[in-house]
Amino acid sequence: MRTTSESEGWMMAGSAAKRHAATNLPAELTSFVGRRRERADARALLSESRLVTLTGPGGVGKTRLAWRLADDLHRTFTHGIWFVSLGELSDAEWLPHTVAGSLGLQGRSNRTAPESLVEHLRQRDALLVLDNCEHLVDACAMLIDTLLRTCPGLKVVATSREPLRIWGEAIYSVLPLASPPRGVEESTALRQYESVGLFIDRARAVVPGFELTESNRRAVADICRRLEGIPLAIELAAVRLRAMSPDEIARHLAQHADILTLGSRTAPGRQRTMTASIEWSFSLCSTEERELWARSSVFAGGFELEAARAVCAADDEAVERMPDLLQSLVDKSILVTHRQQGRTRYRMLPPIRQRGAQHLQELGEFRNVRRRHRDWYVELAERAEREWLGPRQLDWIEWLRREQGNFRVALEYCYTEPGEAEPGLRMGASLLEFGMAEGLFRPGRLWFDRLLSQAPEPTFTRLRALRTACWWAAMQGDLARAEQFLDEARCILHQLDEQDTALIDQTAGFVALFTGDIEQSIKYLTAALHGFRARGDHAQCAHTLAVQSLSYTLHGDYRQAFEAHTECVALTEPVNELWYRSHSLWIAGLAVWHQGDPETAVSLENQSLRLKRLMNEQLGIGLCLEAIAWITTAQAPERAAELIGAAQNQWDAIETSTSALPGLSHLHEQAVYRVRDTLGNDSYEAAWRSGNQLTTAAAVRLALDETAGEVADRPAGSPSHTDLMTKRERQIAELVARGFTNKDIAGRLVIAKRTVDTHIEHILSKFGFHSRNQIIAWMTEQQALDTGARSPQHDP
The missing domain is CATH 3.40.50.300 (P-loop containing nucleotide triphosphate hydrolases)
Structure with missing residues (x-):
């Protein structure tokens, strides 16, 4: 439950x-x-x-x-x-x-x-x-x-x-739910009270088919009264039906009424009731469960099994028992679970987390568990960096997105604990590519400013941290600060007597790209590429080649640009890497377009855009929308205007534009001029507004010519694809999309599991699907599409 x-x-x-x-x-x-x-x-x-x-x-x-x-x-x-x-x-x-x-x-x-x-x-x-x-x-x-x-x-x-x-x-x-007063114990009357309704609803999640009966109605009424209609307290009580009857729960509350005095004596009565409910749950946990409750309170934004084993397990035996212990806390409603990208995440509601943190202090383990938490997330960031060029890149992007709350908590530990800044710099340095993909520049740079001031020693860790901070500052347009980071990194390299200058050359080439010194950019990137090749660093070779291809394109050397792209694809495609490759494809499309082949250029941009959509990389999506608009101004001026409007929607959301990079803004301006000249001001503005109102998903479909007949483009009120399903099939498909198993769905809808199996087979058959994952992906997209089609003008 x-x-x-x-x-x-x-x-x-x-x-x-x-x-x-x-x-x-x-x-x-x-x-x-x-x-x-x-x-x-x-x-x-x-x-x-x-x-x-x-x-x-x-x-x-x-x-x-x-x-x-x-x-x-x-x-x-x-x-x-x-x-x-x-x-x-x-x-x-x-x-x-x-x-x-x-x-x-x-x-x-x-x-x-x-x-x-x-x-x-x-x-x-x-x-x-x-x-x-x-x-x-x-x-x-x-x-x-x-x-x-x-x-x-x-x-x-x-x-x-x-x-x-x-x-x-x-x-x-907000008051508690209405509870029945003493003397109201008839089933019909009890059902009118919301607290009783909540207890019954949550009880059915624990004991399928639970009903209010002559034998339990007095106990249920007593439970709701004693818990004063507080929803969380009622839910914590309902979960006890796994092991206790309603009468036993009611007797326990009556016998332990003194527990309501726990906590602050000056706290409102209902706050003491809530504290008592949590304290009761705590008292019914085993020692191992209490310790896991306490240790898992250090997580923020949820955690997964692997993290729990690393942070919360006291020994090897606890590592092996962790799945069972977590499930036990889920059963007791201490942890809540949900599925994200096919993985189970655990999380505590704040009042329960606060009780766990209190017990962690009582155990004297607070700093130790916080340090273990920090160490796990430093290692996670470093593992992601090591495996970035590989078939798991998309998994890593999704995983790191889920863990941003925990990264923040780990960095807080590094900043607040004396002498702990260096691991935080390691973490930040390792997140360069992820931060670029997600645009985490503002919070990332604030953390770097904090931690760099606490660890001034000229170490290789500091150099790598300065490199990442430099890239992010350049992407924000803060070129003065970027050059300061770069200069200090060069000084550290000299102090370390380090001969391998590839990282600094690469960074200098990236900064030069933003300052508009394209020749210097090419020079530095070529030197960096030589260094990365010498040490066999394929990931940074691919990264450098993608940036170098852009420098060549802006320099007008389209043949060299395409050669760099070809080499980048040769490194990335065989291992199913997405991020470097998608950037390289975007740049290659521009280079081919300038060589007079718009058809191939659009094909390359489409390939890039499909990868960007897969990663949900907002900057890349905006760049591809712009590029396709530029390339197609002559062939489809109205659509180009729509795409320019859609791209502007992206730029507004992520706080950037093509003007951030010298050499791209004039391409945008030329495209706008051509399309406006072709369509006329009024038609251009109308098309631009139409594109600007599109959701990101709809804009991508427009760019890829996938919009014909799609749900997002249908008139409001017309049937959607989900209308092909029965009401029950839609219910089941939605629950499948939320990660419920067939057994879970059967219990939730109070139907037989074989009935759920049959409905899912019907859904698979109707849409030609072969797996539950296809249902999940399709339902997620349909929910987004349906929203794009909703009229926002009227209150339901």
Whole structure:
């Protein structure tokens, strides 16, 4: 069983599958019980006020209510709804970075995070949901106040145990679910109370077919009364049905009423009730389970089995027993699970995580486990770097995306613990390529500034960290700082008496590309390539060749550019590498176009774009959209205008443009001039606006000529591909897409497993699929497409 009432940070899932392009709200994994009046009241408040703060004690259901409220309003906000989980964020300085990241802003510009948020939201009609503000209340208040004053179309829903106390705030107190008073014990009457409904719903997840009966109705009513209708407390009690009857649970609560005095004596009664419920769960865990509960509290944003074994296992025997121990905590609702990219991730709700952290301090293991956590993520980053050029590259990209919260926690340890900065620099240095792909420049450079100041020794680790910081600064357009990083790296190389200059030559060539000194860029990159070849470093050879190909193209040496591309593909294609190859294909398309072969050029750009889509690499997608538009201005001017508009949508989201790189901006300007001249101003602007309103997925399909007949392009209200399925088949397909097994689905829908098997066979047959993975991929895409087709103008 999984509890979901309070602080569902798992709902963000970092770069996990998003429900649709206009929001990062995920699909529900458990049913939402009750709260109709609260939803209506909160919606009414939000119609009158631009800030609504949902307040109440931990476990009362603030997060779930905020999520449901946002989901109810998904068509109301033209530019989307964004959910930001703050429960695992401890440093207020990182608040704006966390919000920006949740909105998809990649930090590729040199603006501060608050500036980027204001610029992005200033002209947008959007809803921002900030969850768990209480431990960052001052920082949240300041940020929200700034955004609301500067972004007139923005509204905010916040959840917090206390109000934010800023002008214009409407406070809505979230109360526990209604519980039956003493004397109300008839089944029909009991079912009218939301707390009873929640208990029954969650009980069925533990004991399929559970019903309110003559024999258990009094006990269920007593449980809900004693737990005061607090959703998380009720869910923790319901999970005990695996081993106890309702009567036994009720008797236990009655016999241990004194436990409600645990915690702060001045805390509100309901907060003590929540504390008591968690304490009861803690008391029923074995020593091993308590220790795992405590140690796993160091993770942020979830963790997987491999990480748990490395960080939480005390010995080899515990390593072997880890799967069983994790499952035991899942069964007790201490951990919640969800599937991401085919992997199971575990996570704690904030109130439960706080109890684990408390026990970790009591065990005297806090610093030791934090260090083990840090060491695991340093090694993870280094493994990713070693295996970047290889068939697992896409797996690594997805894995590193999932772990960004844990990287932040590991870097916090490196910064706050004396003498621990060097491992943090190792981690950052190893994430150069991933950071380039994800655009993690703004937060990455802040960490480098912190850690470089604490580890000034001229070591090879510092040199590699300066290299990564230099690349990221250049990508942000901060060329003065990039050259400072480069100069210091050169000095360290000299002090180390190091003869292998390939890394520095490569970096110098990259910086020269951005300063517009193309001849110097080619010179340095050629020297770097010689050094990497000499030591057999195929990954950096491929990286250098891709950059060198761009330098040759901007220099007008298209033959050399294509030769560099050919060599890059020869290194990358046999091992199924994607990132270097996709960049090289994009550049090769430009080179071939300049040589007068637009047909081959478009084919190369399409190949690049398909790889970029596979990686969900936003910068590369934007570059390919632009390139295809440039190449096709004569053949399809209206479509080219649409693609230019779609590319601008990408640039706005990731805070960059073709003007960041000298040599590309004039190609953009020439294309705009030609298309505008061909179509006329009015037709150009209409086509540009049409493209600018496309989702990324729809823009890619337009560029690849995949749009004819697609769901995203159908008129609102016309049938979608999912209409080919029955209602039950759609339910099952959605659950398959969320990672449920056939057995799980049968239990959830209260049907036989063989019935689920039959429905899945029908789905496979209807669409010509051969595996569940195809259903998962297809359903994920259809959800995105359906959202692209929704009209945002009307409230449902």
